[in-house]
Amino acid sequence: MHILSFEEQISSVIINRGYNYYMDDLVSTIEEINENLFAATVEGRSDDYNVIIALKEDGEIHSHHCTCPFEGPVCKHQVAVFYELRAEREENMFDGKESQVETTFSNKSKDSAVNDGKDTKVKRDIRSILAEQSKDYLVEFILLMIQEDQDIAKQVRLRYERGDVKTELSTCYELIRSHIKKHVDRHGFVAYGKVPQAIRGGELVLERAINDWRDDDPLSAIHFCFCVMHEMIELLQGADDSDGAIGGLIEDSLETATRLDLDAMTPDKQAEIFRVLLAEAMASRYDEWSDWRHSLLDACAELSQTRELREALKQAITQLELRTVHSHYEWSANHEREALARLRYKLLDEAEKEAFLLAQLDKPSFREEAIRQAIDAQRYDDAIRLAEQGELSDQERGLPGLVTKWKMLRYEACAAASYTAQMRELAFDLTIDGDYTYYLELKQLYSEASWQEVYDRLMQQMGQKDYNFNNVYIRIMQDTNDHARLLKYVQGRPYEIVDYYADLAKHYPDEMCQLFRGYIELRASNANNRSQYKHVAKLLVTYRQACGPDHAEALHRQFLSGYVRRTAFCEELRKITSKIV
Known part of the structure; x- marks a missing residue:
């Protein structure tokens, strides 16, 4: 949206x-x-509203915000300011001067304001103006602003006050909530366009947390991060976070809170931070946001440098594992159990890890790790056995994605062991499953003399599958110029002629045009609204490109004479006459 043409998009x-x-x-x-x-x-009916507009150098409107309660993308107050900015820009362009914006506008007529400019003040840089003032004057000015907006007082305390952490945290919570409160609607919901302003308080608190890390005060920083996370998690329940701004702020706060430099911490400081992070991770607010809980627990694992801390973390893991027993959601419970098992795995001694790993093979990440460890240790037969067991187990459970994953790992192990026969079998299956990479692998595993028989068998089996959502079969036909097979494929699916007529035109022009014509005639006979009529007209234009003007003109005339009573259809057909004839 540009300041000179914004009307087009509002x-x-x-x-x-x-x-x-x-x-x-x-x-x-x-x-x-x-x-x-x-x-x-901008003066409103019952109140004045503040508008912020950011422009790019070329006049493109980068962002815009108004404090009014309107929930649409752009309000009338913003539009009024757009007109002011455009008038100033156009005047300066006309005068050949560098664009400057007036700091104030008098309530004179527009003609007077534009023509004589006597009641305007030329903009000066704010920093320069403030730098000229005395400290006492600036203090008085800030106090005056605080009388009008108490949020400024909270920001001053947040930025400059250092004292009791509880008092500072109270200020942080108030600041975050006051920003949210300003942007909720009468139903208590924060609309999509208001989210960036609603979370501004949280962003300010996170900036303070980052500064505290720099000042070597990690505990305070962690508490400030948790303050942001608490309020943002609650806000998620009553806001449209389609662009992920709230979730992103939580992620940034979590990353800051778990930013650990163990070398710079004493053992006592590590233990203190460990207990704070663990207590937070166990809070019920993370029951619905387990990935954030796991990030906190991972940080605890990194801090658990003593047996006492490791035991405390193990007990917490056990408590969380027991909670999953009563879960009504099997998938999320399994995901939670697997994440907790991986955390417990980190806490084990090296001598304990192998037995634990093999006891957790029902969990995909553990089976994958066991297979990769076996490959790295050149125990290829063990890796193949583990992969085959996974295939059988997940085939019974109806998990085709995991079955494919184990096949790929088995292929990797067979390739490392040079088991050519098994590689051929797996590459064949994985190609049928829709992975073109394995088609190329398969081709390399056969000589030219024996490849044709394998290719025919492969294509026969692929042709029996439904490939509406997988184009590997078609890609192979195109790459090998297998036009006869492609024609047969399209004959069974006439609606795909639009996508593949170019591949068939050279070798099967008559069959291609017949298929295309039949498909358009079918669509025309079934069309019963303006949208469908437009689609048929569009198909006719494409048909002309595929089969030439004679074929297209004949079908165009046929429809005009055959569908005389479908007035709307005839209108759409006449619109494309110049493109057909």
């Missing part, structure tokens, strides 16, 4: 209202507070 209703606000001089102030970043005040 509702005409909003444009008209915003233009009326602009013409009625309701944009009372506007200021460039940073390069291409503008702050404006």
Whole structure:
């Protein structure tokens, strides 16, 4: 959206209202507070609203925000400011001057404001203005601003006050909640467009946490991170986080909280942080967000440098494992058990790990690790056996994705062991399962003399499968110029002629045109609304490209004469006459 042409992308209703606000001089102030970043005040019916607009160098509107409760993408107040900015830009372009924005606008008529400019002040850099003021004056100015907006006081305390952590955390919670409260609707929900402003308090608190890490105060930083996470997890229940801004802030807070430099910590400090992280991980708020809990527990595992800490973590894992017994959701319970088992695996001594690993083979990640360990140790037969067991088990459980995974690992082990016969069998199966890479592998495993028989058998079996969602079969036919087989394939699926007519045109032109014509005639006979009529017309244009103007004109005339009573259809056909004739 560009400042010179924004009307094209905004509702005409909003444009008209915003233009009326602009013409009625309701944009009372506007200021460039940073390069291409503008702050404006617009007079509303019952209140004044603050508008922030960020422009790119080329005039593209980078972002825009208004404090009004309107939940649409752009409000009338923002449109009014757009008009102000455009008027200023166009005036400066006309004068051949570098664009500058007025800091204030008088409530005179637009003509007067544009023509004489007597009631305007030329923008100055804010930093320069503030630098000229005395400390006492700036303090008084900030106190005056705090009277109008208590959030400024919270931000001052957050940024500059250092004292009791509990008091500081209380300030953090208040700041985060006040930003959220400003942007919830009457139902207590934060709409998509309001989320970036609603989470601003959380972002400020996270900045403080990062600074505390730099100041070598990790415990305070962790508590501030948890403050952000608590409020953002709760906000997730009542906000549209389609772009992941809330989840992203939680992830950033979690990453900051678990940023551990063990070499810089004493054993006592490690133990203290361990207990704080473990207590947080066990909180019920993470029952629905287990991946975040696992990240906290992973950090605990890294900190558990003593037997006492490892035992405490093992007990916590046991508690969490017991909770999964009563879960109503089998998939999530299995996922949780596997994650907890991997965490427990990290805590074991090297001598204990092998037995534990083999006891957990029902969990995919453990079976994969066992297979890879066997391959790395050149125990190829063990790796093959483990993979085959996985295939059988997951075939019975109806998990085709895992079955394919074990086949791939078995192929890797067979390749390392140079078991050619098994490699051929697996590459054949994996190609049929839809992996083109294994088709290339399969081809390399046979001589030219023996390949044709294998190819025919492969294509026969693939042709019996439903490949609507897998194009490996078609890709092989195209790569090998197997036009006869491709024709047969399309004859069984006439709707695919649009995609493959170019492949058939040279070798089977008559059959291709017959198929194409029959498909269009079928679509025409079944069409019963404007959208479907347009689609048939589009097919006719493509048919002309495929089979030439004579064929297309004949079918075009046939439809015009045969569907006279379908007025809308005939209208769409006449629209494409110039493209057909």
